[in-house]
Amino acid sequence: MNLTPRAMATALITASALTAGCSSEDAGTITAQDSDLTAREGYTALDNPRGGVYVSAAVAGGRVFVGDNRAAIDVFDLATMNRALTVEGRVPSGSLSASGELVAACGDRDDQPLGWEAAYGTSDRNYVITILDARSGARKFEVALGLQRYLATSSDGLVDLPSMSCRLDAAVGTIAVSFSHPKLADEIVTFPLPTEDARHDFREIPGATRVAVGDGAARNTIKSFSSGPSGITYAAGGYGLRRVASSSSAPITLRDEGREHMVGVDERGGRLFAADHGGALLVLESDGALVESVPVADWVEGVALAPGYVVVVGRSGLLVTKDRWSAP
Numbered sequence: 506m507n508l509t510p511r512a513m514a515t516a517l518i519t520a521s522a523l524t525a526g527c528s529s530e531d532a533g534t535i536t537a538q539d540s541d542l543t544a545r546e547g548y549t550a551l552d553n554p555r556g557g558v559y560v561s562a563a564v565a566g567g568r569v570f571v572g573d574n575r576a577a578i579d580v581f582d583l584a585t586m587n588r589a590l591t592v593e594g595r596v597p598s599g600s601l602s603a604s605g606e607l608v609a610a611c612g613d614r615d616d617q618p619l620g621w622e623a624a625y626g627t628s629d630r631n632y633v634i635t636i637l638d639a640r641s642g643a644r645k646f647e648v649a650l651g652l653q654r655y656l657a658t659s660s661d662g663l664v665d666l667p668s669m670s671c672r673l674d675a676a677v678g679t680i681a682v683s684f685s686h687p688k689l690a691d692e693i694v695t696f697p698l699p700t701e702d703a704r705h706d707f708r709e710i711p712g713a714t715r716v717a718v719g720d721g722a723a724r725n726t727i728k729s730f731s732s733g734p735s736g737i738t739y740a741a742g743g744y745g746l747r748r749v750a751s752s753s754s755a756p757i758t759l760r761d762e763g764r765e766h767m768v769g770v771d772e773r774g775g776r777l778f779a780a781d782h783g784g785a786l787l788v789l790e791s792d793g794a795l796v797e798s799v800p801v802a803d804w805v806e807g808v809a810l811a812p813g814y815v816v817v818v819g820r821s822g823l824l825v826t827k828d829r830w831s832a833p
Contacts, residue, residue, distance in 0.1 A: 572598025605675035759793030774831025
């Protein structure tokens with residue numbers, strides 16, 4: 506079933522759904538009161554004990570979940586920047602999303618048994634969504650979406666992996682996944698969040714709605730996406746910042762000068778917050794006009810919103826700044 510961008514926008518999580526409040530030691534429900542959140546501002550270098558680089562972030566309960574390229578997540582207290590816990594065990598975290606008392610960790614994983622690829626020359630690529638408890642970091646369940654049959658393999662054996670990210674909406678009970686691939690349709694797929702482990706073919710997800718992103722006429726990718734009154738806005742990597750407006754089916758480019766390598770985007774209070782891979786947080790008007798560029802001394806990989814704050818994740822650390830730009 507296909508939806509218009511306007512209908513799709515109502516199903517996606519917005520920045521205001523992010524919550525703050527209790528730490529992992531606190532009992533009870535995570536609250537969403539701005540006054541509950543105290544964060545340490547500025548850039549903080551983070552030591553990755555696995556030797557990897559950080560690539561994603563999401564904020565829940567006064568803490569920031571930071572995913573790396575080693576299939577693990579470190580959780581830091583925003584007030585102190587001390588590590589509270591670590592989530593490990595083949596949990597891909599190329600994209601993180603928080604909503605209510607849940608965190609979704611999403612990313613590509615090859616699920617063939619060890620040694621299988623060497624013996625038979627095959628892979629079993631899946632886009633894996635792991636749902637975590639936001640307070641304890643405990644794994645609740647996992648959704649694996651089969652991709653292997655849709656991925657072209659070159660003559661040298663390399664798999665052309667898609668660009669994908671996710672957005673969780675715990676209140677509505679949905680997960681939205683972006684999919685971008687040079688030989689397949691670019692789209693955003695939303696489906697009901699299960700309550701236990703599940704496995705589906707990516708093209709045959711029960712109850713899924715699919716919205717085309719891109720008209721096929723221009724090169725495209727989807728590093729991250731957000732939904733708001735103007736439609737679906739997405740970071741298109743080296744192709745800038747683009748939007749599929751509520752009244753249209755074709756994307757428009759909001760920002761392209763300088764060939765910014767946009768790797769993350771979120772929105773709140775009439776402002777867009779875009780992560781420029783070259784080392785900046787770009788605060789923009791809804792139409793893409795620059796409001797302010799905040800330098801980040803790191804290779805930037807993404808942006809996350811918390812009540813009253815903006816969090817930028819770089820490969821080696823985090824920048825936390827008060828949100829001085831959003832309308833109250």
